[in-house]
Amino acid sequence: MITLYDITSTLDPPCWSPNVWKIRLLLNYKQVPYTTKWISYPDIESTCLDLGAAPTSTRPWDGQAFYTLPVIEDDARHPGVISDSSSIAEYIESNYPTPSVLPSSSRTLQACFVSYLATNLLPALRPLVIPAVHRILDQRGQEYYRRTREPQFGVELEKILPYGSAAREEQWMKIAGVLDKIAGWFDENEGAEWLGGESPVYADFVLAAYLLWLVKCGAKDGWATGRVRDWNDGRWAKIVKNCAPYMTVV
Ligand SMILES: N[C@@H](CCC(=O)N[C@@H](CS)C(=O)NCC(=O)O)C(=O)O
Structure with missing residues (x-):
């Protein structure tokens, strides 16, 4: 089962982050089974460090490693912890190929x-x-x-x-x-x-x-x-x- 880490909010349902929406839409479209864990902004870095998720860039405000969501954890595969929406999309396309959303033709x-x-x-x-x-x-x-x-x-x-x-x-x-x-x-x-x-x-x-x-x-x-x-x-x-x-x- 995949766990999708998303950023919490006061909305119901809480999802709002565009980078996480890309992955949620993709998982739902491909009917990949998953659950969501909701993380508050200040806890993103420690959550990523605990999971062993790689930083996705450097922080705009101080140049340090930037830990971001979405991250997915696929407990069926090793290594199954992926960060960065484009890498996650590639991973989902390779491991859950149908229906295809990244065919080589496009x-x-x-x-x-x-x-x-x-x-x-x-x-x-x-x-x-x-x-x-x-x-x-x-x-x-x-x-x-x-x-x-x-x-x-x-x-x-x-x-x-x-x-x-x-x-x-x-x-x-x-x-x-x-x-x-x-x-x-x-x-x-x-x-x-x-x-x-x-x-x-x-x-x-x-x-x-x-x-x-x-x-x-x-x-x-x-x-x-x-x-x-x-x-x-x-x-x-x-x-x-x-x-x-x-x-x-x-
Ligand atoms: N390149 C990353 C960018 C992800 C990103 O910037 N996520 C924001 C939320 S939309 C974040 O987690 N920011 C963490 C922070 O500001 O501490 C991706 O495509 O996944």
């Missing part, structure tokens, strides 16, 4: 798409979503998040693109620009609901995970007001709806 193109999301959509979303993440965390998570994120932005979380400011509107427009481009790529395969055509590929779950970040953390002027949700003829709401069968939390 692997390179998926890598290009995922890279575009990481370098364009993610940075555009970050200043709008990060202050909203703080609101939904448990108390220890909130304290840790403020302590580690504020130095990166150089201001209090509440002062990052304040509600109603022109800078905030500009940021929403940046997101619209990125999403217009992606919508144009989807239009190249008119009628297809997934990048994978009739069924999803891993890159579909990566896109859905970033949208779910926005949906779940809920900036007050975001998804609930129609921003992103209703853009590009409702394409983004449709993607979230199409992923609903794979959002089960176990």
